[in-house]
Each structure stands twice: as C-alpha cells, then as structure tokens.
Amino acid sequence: MSQIFIIIYYYNNKSYILQKERFNVNRKVLMSCWIMGLILLPSVFSQAFASQMEIFMVPSTDTSKPDFTGSTFLTIKYPPGSELSKIFNGTTETLSFTLNSTDPGMAELVKTVNNAILTEKNSPVQLENATVQYVAQIRGDENRVSIAYKLKFDPVMTKFVLPSNGTTAVDLDWRSFVVKEPLTVEVPQYGNFDINYLIAPIQALYPDAAKLLLSSEDTKKILEAPLMNFEEIGLPMERWHFLFDPTGSQATAAGSGYAEQGGSRVVSVFSLGESSFREGTHTVTESSVDTTVGGSEISMRTSTPPPSGQLQIAGFAKIQNIGGSEVAFITANAPEGTVTSSGNFPIQVLLIFGGMMGAVAILVLLKARKK
Numbered sequence: 435m436s437q438i439f440i441i442i443y444y445y446n447n448k449s450y451i452l453q454k455e456r457f458n459v460n461r462k463v464l465m466s467c468w469i470m471g472l473i474l475l476p477s478v479f480s481q482a483f484a485s486q487m488e489i490f491m492v493p494s495t496d497t498s499k500p501d502f503t504g505s506t507f508l509t510i511k512y513p514p515g516s517e518l519s520k521i522f523n524g525t526t527e528t529l530s531f532t533l534n535s536t537d538p539g540m541a542e543l544v545k546t547v548n549n550a551i552l553t554e555k556n557s558p559v560q561l562e563n564a565t566v567q568y569v570a571q572i573r574g575d576e577n578r579v580s581i582a583y584k585l586k587f588d589p590v591m592t593k594f595v596l597p598s599n600g601t602t603a604v605d606l607d608w609r610s611f612v613v614k615e616p617l618t619v620e621v622p623q624y625g626n627f628d629i630n631y632l633i634a635p636i637q638a639l640y641p642d643a644a645k646l647l648l649s650s651e652d653t654k655k656i657l658e659a660p661l662m663n664f665e666e667i668g669l670p671m672e673r674w675h676f677l678f679d680p681t682g683s684q685a686t687a688a689g690s691g692y693a694e695q696g697g698s699r700v701v702s703v704f705s706l707g708e709s710s711f712r713e714g715t716h717t718v719t720e721s722s723v724d725t726t727v728g729g730s731e732i733s734m735r736t737s738t739p740p741p742s743g744q745l746q747i748a749g750f751a752k753i754q755n756i757g758g759s760e761v762a763f764i765t766a767n768a769p770e771g772t773v774t775s776s777g778n779f780p781i782q783v784l785l786i787f788g789g790m791m792g793a794v795a796i797l798v799l800l801k802a803r804k805k
Contacts, residue, residue, distance in 0.1 A: 487609060487667050487743040489591075493602045493764050494748065496595045502587040504661040507580070507737045508632055510647075514576040516730035521643045522574030529635045530569040531621050539619030540564060543629075544589060547662070550613045556759075557608040558596070564589035566619070570635035581636075585629055585661045602764040604747060610668020613660055632736070633657040652723040653734050659721070666719075666741035667706065671753040671760055674704040674743075678750060678768055700767055702751035707742035 489500035512518040533540055544564050551557050567586040572579065596603040617630040624638040636657075637644040648654050679701040719738040724731070749764040 486664060486739075486741055487745070489609075489744070490746045490748075491594060491604060492748045493595050493604055496592055498591045498594065499588065500591050502662075502664060504583070504585040504587075504663060505739060506583045506632065506659075506661060508583070508656075509578060509580050509735045509737075511578045511733040512727075513730050516732075517646060517728040518579070518643060518730070518732065519576050521640050522572075522579040523576045525572055525574035525579070525640075527572040527635075527639055528569065529572070529624070529638060530567075531623065531627075532568075533566045533619055533621070535563045535565065537619065539626075540566070543617045543619060546615065546617060547587075547589075547611065547613055551608050551611045554611055555607040557594075557605050559594045559605060559608045560592050561589035562592070566629060568629050572635065572639070581632070583632065583635075583661055587662065596761065602749070604751070604762040604764060606671065606745075606753070606760040606762055607668075609743075609745070610665050611662075612665050613662040617662060630660045630662050631658045632661070646728045650725050650727050652725045653727060653732075656721055656723060656734055656736055659736065667743050669706065669741065670755075671704065674706045674745070677703045677705075679703060680768065700748075700750045702747045702749065702762075704745040704747075704751075705743070706745075707740060 486503050486505075487500065489498055491498045510518065510522075512522075535541070535544075543566070544561055547564075548561055551559060551561070565586075565588045567584075567588075569582075569584045571582045574580075591608075594605050594608065596605050613630060615630070616628040618626050618628050621627045627638060628634045633644055633648065633654075636647065647657060717740055719740075720736065722733070722735045724733050726732070747762060747764060749766060750768040751762040751764055753760060753762055755761075
C-alpha cells in the first residue's frame with residue numbers, strides 16, 4: 435500500500451496544490467492514475483497558448499500585475515495572378531517588438547485603456563507602467579496570405595479594492611474592457627504603429643496591399659477590428675470554475691507578492707475556458723466577408739480563440755452581483771462547508787475519473803487511426 439499526501443491540479447502550465455490529505459490507495463491504482471495524468475498533460479498545457487488573461491490580486495496591497503493577451507488569425511484568399519497575389523506570393527515575415535512605459539506613445543496608450551475601463555465598465559481601477567509585446571507572423575503564397583497576431587499587454591493595476599464598512603471588497607468589472615480606437619506607438623523599425631488594428635503590419639510591410647484592402651468598406655471593417663478586446667473575459671463569474679488553495683502554496687511558489695492575512699493562507703482560484711454542463715461551452719469567434727478588391731474576388735476570414743482566463747485572489751472570495759456589478763468579498767478563511775465548482779465530490783476522485791476518461795479518449799483515437 436502507498437500513501438498520497440498532496441493532490442495537484444494542473445491548469446495553464448501551472449500546478450495548484452489544492453489540499454493535503456492522507457489516505458491509502460492500491461499501488462496499481464496509483465500507477466494507473468500517474469500514467470493517465472501523463473497522457474492528459476499535453477492537452478492541458480496546450481490551453482496556455484490561448485490564454486487571454488492571468489492575474490493575481492492581493493487586496494492587502496491593492497496592487498496587481500495582470501497579463502492580457504489578444505490573439506487573432508487572419509486569412510485572405512485571392513486569385514493567382516491578382517494584385518494581392520503579386521504582393522504576397524512567397525512572403526515570409528515576422529514583425530515583432532517590445533515596448534516599456536518610457537517608450538513614445540505608451541503613456542497615451544495606457545491613458546486610452548484607462549478611459550475605456552472607466553467609461554465602459556464604470557470601474558475605478560487604474561493601470562500604469564505597462565509593457566507591450568507585439569508579434570505578427572505573415573505567410574503568403576500565390577492564392578492566400580495568413581497572418582497570426584499576438585499582443586501582450588502587461589500593466590500594473592491598482593485601486594481595485596472598493597470602499598466598504600469593515601469588509602474587503604474587490605471590483606471585478608474591469609476585466610472585460612474593449613479599446614475600439616487606434617493605439618499608436620512609435621516603433622524604431624516601423625515608425626508610428628497601431629498595435630490595435632489588424633491592418634497595421636500590412637501597412638508597415640506592404641503599403642500597396644494595405645491601400646487595396648482598405649478600399650473596401652467590408653474588408654476595412656474586419657481589418658480595423660481591435661486586438662485589445664477582452665469582452666468575453668467579462669462572462670459572469672458563475673461561468674468560471676472555482677477552486678481554492680487552503681495552503682497558499684501556489685501563490686508562494688509563483689512569487690506573486692502574496693502574504694498571509696490574519697494567519698490564513700487561503701487563495702481563491704477562478705478559471706475560464708473549460709467547457710462543461712455547468713459553465714457552458716466556449717467557442718472560436720469568427721468573422722468573414724467575400725468582396726471585390728482591385729478587380730479580383732477575395733475572401734477574408736478572421737478567427738479568435740475561445741476565451742481563457744485565470745483569476746486568483748488572496749483570501750477566500752465570495753462573488754456577489756450588486757446592481758449589475760460583480761464584486762468579490764474577501765475573508766481570511768473559507769466558511770465551513772464551502773462548495774466549489776466540483777461540488778462536494780472529492781477532488782481526488784474527480785482527478786481519477788478525469789484520467790480514466792482521458793485514457794479512453796486516447797485509445798478511441800488510436801483505434802480510429804488504425805482503420
């Protein structure tokens with residue numbers, strides 16, 4: 435017989451120690467669970483690439499460092515020999531840069547985002563000292579061009595703790611902001627560059643193609659869609675999975691600035707992205723248009739990954755909807771009998787069942803490939 439002391443939950447390439455419990459289990463069952471876990475890990479880790487928001491909120495300091503990531507894929511199909519084909523055929527380009535808070539345009543960018551959060555969400559939070567990482571990868575051939583966009587926005591966030599009478603309340607409405615206007619910064623290699631619109635890398639590298647594509651109102655609407663769009667992260671918190679770490683082990687390991695509060699090390703963990711009967715399904719967002727550009731029929735498609743997020747709060751968080759706004763009330767410890775997204779069902783059993791179902795799925799796929 436073997437003994438298990440720690441149960442680990444994996445999400446977005448990180449491990450969360452949910453609870454410590456001593457219990458006995460047959461060695462063969464233990465080995466089976468371990469193998470099943472190894473089978474499942476690659477599929478779980480792959481979710482990290484679609485992550486749109488990660489944040490650890492520490493109410494005692496009223497300071498956090500959120501990580502917002504916007505990603506979109508654009509495909510434009512055109513006839514061989516067309517004007518766009520002549521421009522994009524055989525192209526392979528990667529446009530990338532990193533900016534910090536002292537670079538030209540960054541102060542105005544943060545101000546614009548703060549205004550969007552205030553006017554759209556009526557949230558008091560303030561962002562400052564942001565960094566931006568931008569990457570656009572372009573691949574073209576004789577009948578299509580594909581562009582993959584990734585925008586990382588990492589500010590410092592303050593003023594999310596709300597005034598309250600003897601309790602700690604945290605505002606959560608800020609998370610679904612959308613910036614609709616251009617966000618222009620100065621990039622040494624490319625001059626003035628709008629990190630928010632999809633047309634920007636085309637304008638920087640292929641100005642003639644950009645002029646053609648913007649000549650149509652249909653394509654212009656798609657190419658001026660914002661990357662700084664986190665609307666789906668604003669799904670009601672009841673659509674997020676909820677677990678809590680009673681030891682604070684994950685927060686301590688992550689170096690998030692977490693400190694014990696009132697002798698408690700509880701950390702609340704909310705995750706968005708996994709489809710289920712309770713939380714619903716999350717799908718890819720797509721837009722498309724078929725039109726004429728430069729005398730040729732073209733087809734334009736965009737695809738954005740499903741929303742994915744991770745929100746951690748130091749302390750036990752109870753979410754309440756007050757006047758249409760979502761607020762987290764924080765206590766040092768979880769109330770007795772607390773139920774998470776998995777209900778009162780033991781997390782150990784859920785992990786074993788999950789591993790079994792994953793193993794069955796893998797066997798079905800392998801069998802199907804042999805036919």
